Amino acid sequence: MSTDFRALAVSGVQSLAPYVPGKPIAELERELGIANIVKLASNENPLGPSPRALAAVERVLRDTTLYPDGSGFSLKKKIGEYFHVDPARLTLGNGSNDLLDMVARVFLGPGRRSVFSQYAFAVYSISTQAVGADCVAVPARGFGHDLEAMASAAQNASVVWLANPNNPTGTWFDRAAFEKFMAAVPEKVVTVLDEAYSEYVDDERYPNGLDYVARYPNLIVTRTFSKAWGLAALRVGYGVSSPQIADLLNRVRQPFNVSTPALAAAEAVLDDADYLARSVQTNREGLRQVTQGLAGLGLGVIPSIGNFVTFDCARPAQAVFDALLREGVIVRPLAGYGMPRHLRVSIGTREQNARFLSALQKVLS
Numbered sequence: 001m002s003t004d005f006r007a008l009a010v011s012g013v014q015s016l017a018p019y020v021p022g023k024p025i026a027e028l029e030r031e032l033g034i035a036n037i038v039k040l041a042s043n044e045n046p047l048g049p050s051p052r053a054l055a056a057v058e059r060v061l062r063d064t065t066l067y068p069d070g071s072g073f074s075l076k077k078k079i080g081e082y083f084h085v086d087p088a089r090l091t092l093g094n095g096s097n098d099l100l101d102m103v104a105r106v107f108l109g110p111g112r113r114s115v116f117s118q119y120a121f122a123v124y125s126i127s128t129q130a131v132g133a134d135c136v137a138v139p140a141r142g143f144g145h146d147l148e149a150m151a152s153a154a155q156n157a158s159v160v161w162l163a164n165p166n167n168p169t170g171t172w173f174d175r176a177a178f179e180k181f182m183a184a185v186p187e188k189v190v191t192v193l194d195e196a197y198s199e200y201v202d203d204e205r206y207p208n209g210l211d212y213v214a215r216y217p218n219l220i221v222t223r224t225f226s227k228a229w230g231l232a233a234l235r236v237g238y239g240v241s242s243p244q245i246a247d248l249l250n251r252v253r254q255p256f257n258v259s260t261p262a263l264a265a266a267e268a269v270l271d272d273a274d275y276l277a278r279s280v281q282t283n284r285e286g287l288r289q290v291t292q293g294l295a296g297l298g299l300g301v302i303p304s305i306g307n308f309v310t311f312d313c314a315r316p317a318q319a320v321f322d323a324l325l326r327e328g329v330i331v332r333p334l335a336g337y338g339m340p341r342h343l344r345v346s347i348g349t350r351e352q353n354a355r356f357l358s359a360l361q362k363v364l365s
């Protein structure tokens with residue numbers, strides 16, 4: 001082969017490091033030939049799917065020959081009623097990741113820049129670079145967003161990405177900090193408030209992004225059905241913004257970006273209040289169990305309000321990660337985030353959490 005296709009790629013893609021997902025269970029099974037693996041690597045819901053969502057998927061499988069409803073009319077109507085938002089403000093995505101890409105395609109490009117925090121979710125830089133724009137990573141304060149420094153950096157940016165709480169650190173900011181940030185950022189700077197884990201948060205100081213979309217026309221709130229709603233495999237998320245921004249996002253959205261089973265399952269799970277309550281309760285108990293367990297092992301824990309915890313192994317984390325794999329426990333290494341001594345563990349069921357903690361104790365001793 002004589003053509004160097006890498007040299008032909010647009011420059012942002014040439015320098016792009018692909019997203020590294022959590023290791024799949026089947027892959028570890030293949031590699032080590034072990035069974036009974038616990039995966040706590042991708043912040044997935046440990047409860048299994050809502051029975052209502054499953055039934056809805058089964059009902060629509062016979063429609064597989066037909067394209068999905070490209071407008072997502074029925075799900076948008078449902079989300080609108082559930083959260084009291086005008087469907088004209090909604091954009092559906094193939095996961096909320098899809099929304100992040102749409103934002104980049106609409107508001108970023110060569111000669112433009114986006115701002116995010118050090119240790120912020122990896123997709124912000126990937127979506128930015130893929131469209132040839134420049135990334136500005138603002139040094140974190142502690143492990144969280146330094147919103148004042150980010151507001152300064154945002155003055156001549158096109159997009160700012162905020163994750164609240166942030167993945168992989170679990171850190172968050174309150175209403176007062178968010179309002180101060182929005183007041184300091186020019187309205188021409190589009191601000192994405194990524195609330196992938198908002199359902200888990202129970203603190204009155206937490207800013208619910210949906211309360212702010214009418215007030216800030218430059219705000220795009222993104223949410224997902226992948227985490228607390230337990231539909232990660234189906235890929236469905238949504239953005240809430242001004243109708244004008246929703247119209248722009250819709251111009252670059254792939255015509256049938258959300259599948260029929262995903263639309264049906266998301267609509268059905270919104271009726272399953274019990275499922276959401278169980279997700280949140282399981283997480284609340286598990287977060288306490290894992291945080292206390294890690295502290296009991298003498299490890300530094302970054303306080304989290306998500307469905308995961310990041311902790312300091314006090315040694316290079318890769319060896320700990322590898323040893324945990326041999327115990328059949330998959331967690332997430334964070335060297336790619338510039339955190340080579342940390343690991344992130346998702347909150348599982350009580351049994352999974354206990355299995356993780358005892359494997360970790362064994363590995364560290």
Ligand SMILES: *Cc1c(COP(=O)(O)O)cnc(C)c1O
Pocket residue numbers: 043094095096097098121163166167194196223224225226227232235236237
């Ligand atoms: C998991 C996650 C998402 C959402 O992923 P989708 O499955 O694409 O909806 C978005 N942002 C953050 C910070 C996440 O951790």
